[in-house]
Amino acid sequence: MPNNPKAVDVVIVGIGAVGGIMAKQLASAGLEVVGLERGPMAEFEDYASKDTIRSITRRNFDERVRHEPISVRQREGAPSAKRFTSTPVNAVGGGLAIWTGSATRFMPDDFRVDSNEMQAGVADKARADLTGYEIRDWPISYDDLEPYYERFEWEMGVSGDAEANPFAGPRKKGYPLPPLRQGARNELFGDACARLGYHAHPTPNGILSEAYQPPAPYDTRIQERPACVYCGQCNNYGCHVQAKLSSAWTSVPVAFETGNFDLRTNSKVFRIETGPDGRATGVSYFDPDGNVVEQRAKVVIVASYIYEASRLLLLSGKGKRGLANSSGQVGRRITAHGDVRYTGIFDDYIVNGFIGPNSGMRMDDFNGNNFDHAGVGFIRGGTIGTSGGGTPLERYDAIPPGWPRWGEAYKEYLAKYYTRQADVTSHPETLPHRENYIDLDPRFKDEWGIPLPRTTFAFHQNEHKMWAFLGEIEQQILREAGASEVWGFPTNRASRWAGGTVMGDDASDSVVNGYCQSHDVDNLFVVGASVFPTMTGYAATPTVCALAYRTSEYILGASGLF
Amino acid sequence: MTTISFVPVALTRRQAALVEAAAARIFPTTDTPGATEAGVVNYVDRALAEAYPGLLSLYRSGCRALAGESKRRYGVDFLKATPDQQDDLLTAFEAGRVDGFPKAKEFFGTLRDHTMEGVLGEPAYGGNRDLVGWRIVGFPGHQYGYEEAYINKVVDLEPKAVDRPYPTKEAWNA
Ligand SMILES: Cc1cc2nc3c(=O)[nH]c(=O)nc-3n(C[C@H](O)[C@H](O)[C@H](O)COP(=O)(O)OP(=O)(O)OC[C@H]3O[C@@H](n4cnc5c(N)ncnc54)[C@H](O)[C@@H]3O)c2cc1C
Ligand code: SF4
Numbered sequence: 031m032p033n034n035p036k037a038v039d040v041v042i043v044g045i046g047a048v049g050g051i052m053a054k055q056l057a058s059a060g061l062e063v064v065g066l067e068r069g070p071m072a073e074f075e076d077y078a079s080k081d082t083i084r085s086i087t088r089r090n091f092d093e094r095v096r097h098e099p100i101s102v103r104q105r106e107g108a109p110s111a112k113r114f115t116s117t118p119v120n121a122v123g124g125g126l127a128i129w130t131g132s133a134t135r136f137m138p139d140d141f142r143v144d145s146n147e148m149q150a151g152v153a154d155k156a157r158a159d160l161t162g163y164e165i166r167d168w169p170i171s172y173d174d175l176e177p178y179y180e181r182f183e184w185e186m187g188v189s190g191d192a193e194a195n196p197f198a199g200p201r202k203k204g205y206p207l208p209p210l211r212q213g214a215r216n217e218l219f220g221d222a223c224a225r226l227g228y229h230a231h232p233t234p235n236g237i238l239s240e241a242y243q244p245p246a247p248y249d250t251r252i253q254e255r256p257a258c259v260y261c262g263q264c265n266n267y268g269c270h271v272q273a274k275l276s277s278a279w280t281s282v283p284v285a286f287e288t289g290n291f292d293l294r295t296n297s298k299v300f301r302i303e304t305g306p307d308g309r310a311t312g313v314s315y316f317d318p319d320g321n322v323v324e325q326r327a328k329v330v331i332v333a334s335y336i337y338e339a340s341r342l343l344l345l346s347g348k349g350k351r352g353l354a355n356s357s358g359q360v361g362r363r364i365t366a367h368g369d370v371r372y373t374g375i376f377d378d379y380i381v382n383g384f385i386g387p388n389s390g391m392r393m394d395d396f397n398g399n400n401f402d403h404a405g406v407g408f409i410r411g412g413t414i415g416t417s418g419g420g421t422p423l424e425r426y427d428a429i430p431p432g433w434p435r436w437g438e439a440y441k442e443y444l445a446k447y448y449t450r451q452a453d454v455t456s457h458p459e460t461l462p463h464r465e466n467y468i469d470l471d472p473r474f475k476d477e478w479g480i481p482l483p484r485t486t487f488a489f490h491q492n493e494h495k496m497w498a499f500l501g502e503i504e505q506q507i508l509r510e511a512g513a514s515e516v517w518g519f520p521t522n523r524a525s526r527w528a529g530g531t532v533m534g535d536d537a538s539d540s541v542v543n544g545y546c547q548s549h550d551v552d553n554l555f556v557v558g559a560s561v562f563p564t565m566t567g568y569a570a571t572p573t574v575c576a577l578a579y580r581t582s583e584y585i586l587g588a589s590g591l592f
Numbered sequence: 593m594t595t596i597s598f599v600p601v602a603l604t605r606r607q608a609a610l611v612e613a614a615a616a617r618i619f620p621t622t623d624t625p626g627a628t629e630a631g632v633v634n635y636v637d638r639a640l641a642e643a644y645p646g647l648l649s650l651y652r653s654g655c656r657a658l659a660g661e662s663k664r665r666y667g668v669d670f671l672k673a674t675p676d677q678q679d680d681l682l683t684a685f686e687a688g689r690v691d692g693f694p695k696a697k698e699f700f701g702t703l704r705d706h707t708m709e710g711v712l713g714e715p716a717y718g719g720n721r722d723l724v725g726w727r728i729v730g731f732p733g734h735q736y737g738y739e740e741a742y743i744n745k746v747v748d749l750e751p752k753a754v755d756r757p758y759p760t761k762e763a764w765n766a
Contacts (some may be wrong), residue, residue, distance in 0.1 A: 080757055260737050268757075441619055444729050
């Protein structure tokens with residue numbers, strides 16, 4: 031491999047959900063695009079494996095995650111520990127290789143927590159203690175993203191019922207596909223919610239309920255894919271029929287077809303290069319043989335997910351602060367959902383939780399600002415729904431407290447109740463807090479000698495109050511559904527990260543603008559959930575994909591970049 | 593008393609026999625097969641050789657402690673103790689109440705996890721022989737898909753394990 035391949039128009043770091051879409055959009059417009067992905071190409075056997083030992087029990091031993099630890103600690107001053115995380119999955123397609131598929135747009139109010147809740151008195155009325163939190167509005171609105179949400183849904187194929195959720199924002203078009211077939215746990219959840227007066231609806235899913243190919247005016251070059259067959263080994267597994275969307279079988283093949291996309295796998299970027307004028311000149315990476323290669327480009331796009339977004343900026347630039355960090359905000363304002371999960375067992379109802387889809391029904395009655403917060407002691411909330419993970423290796427520890435955990439009685443328990451249990455869970459929003467951030471670990475390095483991204487992260491008072499509240503609702507639903515035993519508890523297990531390179535209008539207080547463009551370095555873009563000023567009570571994918579479309583369009587229209 | 597019918601690669605024969613006996617109490621044979629029939633010890637031995645070599649020393653010291661504690665309490669080897677005595681010993685390990693072996697709780701927790709992996713994992717890893725684990729709990733294994741939602745209904749499909757996924761139903765079921 032040449033040590034300095036010829037300069038191109040655009041280099042994209044990471045070909046996951048965002049990188050795939052941007053590669054397709056930019057290469058289709060005639061730009062010469064190089065994609066650098068630290069993982070391998072998607073191999074069907076790996077992606078679609080239904081091997082539970084490999085995908086669940088030994089996931090941290092997986093080639094895909096083994097090389098990329100992060101480090102974690104709960105507070106400043108505490109020692110950090112190395113951790114593996116499957117997000118992102120290091121392969122073309124990123125997290126989409128094994129995602130669950132729930133694909134809900136954020137709500138219009140989610141973009142304005144500061145004005146709607148802080149300024150308008152909701153926080154006071156709630157008697158929420160928000161000391162330490164750093165809450166800002168988004169510089170863009172739901173309306174700004176609406177057309178791009180639509181493009182994501184129609185190009186990638188999202189199944190849902192546009193009428194079913196009264197809290198959803200307005201939309202010009204419905205979903206391209208009807209909701210997925212609902213299973214027993216969704217019926218239990220939906221019926222219980224209906225009796226309780228909650229608005230349960232089928233979760234919009236990035237999984238095809240029918241065979242689908244995007245119609246015009248969407249990108250008709252995307253291949254047709256078949257419908258989901260409800261195998262149920264979905265969350266944490268790849269899809270053997272490709273009904274679950276991934277860049278690997280939507281955006282990436284189209285990007286290749288343009289002839290303008292050069293994808294280099296097993297290529298790990300470790301620095302963004304800059305010139306004397308401070309503009310980005312390209313990136314440096316380790317090629318598969320470990321050689322350092324510099325790829326020059328007119329525009330650099332960082333699409334490498336949370337940890338790597340902050341890490342790369344901190345590793346780059348001339349000063350101690352890193353690149354694009356005149357605000358000092360790189361790495362700051364990270365958030366992640368906690369885990370508030372309750373399980374119920376049913377004496378006379380067979381749930382068969384191993385049948386797909388994994389994410390079936392939701393309700394948003396206690397999400398965002400959708401309910402009266404008077405006196406509850408917190409602001410915001412989370413979506414509440416059924417959850418997946420139904421194979422026996424994911425369930426053998428789902429035992430009511432105090433019941434035997436081994437021996438004959440335990441065996442009888444599993445034999446009876448493995449097929450008769452259901453979880454209700456939520457995505458409780460976490461607000462950015464000044465004690466939570468990513469920086470470079472001073473001690474731990476990866477195999478290439480590069481400092482690990484270190485998360486300093488703990489949940490704080492607003493989250494703890496919210497978890498207790500949401501947990502009550504989840505238990506109420508399970509009891510109403512007829513569970514004979516209900517148990518669970520909130521845990522500090524953090525997932526669905528956001529923040530670290532937050533967007534804003536004020537260059538002294540944010541890293542990128544509303545187009546994901548660095549305030550400091552005009553030809554540097556950071557695209558992904560790392561730009562979210564607040565997280566919301568949903569998962570991120572539709573929104574990061576909408577941002578990918580919108581930023582691509584902006585790059586193509588901007589002057590002075592090429 | 594158990595006799596180990598294969599040549600272990602990570603464990604000694606003695607350790608393998610102890611693991612098998614303990615696993616048989618964790619997931620016992622009743623009117624349905626248990627850990628023994630599932631081949632848990634096979635699974636554990638291979639897992640220690642291939643995936644969890646770092647846990648081998650825990651197994652070594654755990655087996656020694658199990659045997660030692662049985663001798664101390666009951667004057668017999670663990671393999672010759674009655675099922676009730678074995679259960680009491682394992683209960684003490686689970687609670688971390690074993691003098692001179694501070695890792696008792698960790699050992700029990702690991703052994704329990706590995707036993708269940710051996711009962712409920714893919715047969716390709718050495719356990720879940722004849723899919724006995726999946727049959728007991730009612731998991732039909734790797735199905736290509738489900739043509740109906742089986743709402744409040746027993747899934748009466750023959751369990752299946754495929755070593756690799758196939759994109760079509762014909763290939764999957766071939
Ligand atoms: C098990 C699981 C379930 C999920 N379920 C849902 C869900 O139900 N709903 C939802 O909305 N979201 C879900 N997600 C999250 C979803 O996968 C992410 O939101 C999405 O993939 C983010 O897209 P991205 O492009 O920002 O990052 P990713 O898709 O993660 O892609 C980032 C890519 O960058 C590469 N990369 C990173 N650093 C470098 C580097 N230095 N050099 C080169 N390449 C690099 C990575 O290998 C990766 O391929 C789930 C994720 C997982 C793992
Ligand atoms: S449940 Fe459907 S989308 Fe998920 S892996 Fe199975 S077939 Fe694919």
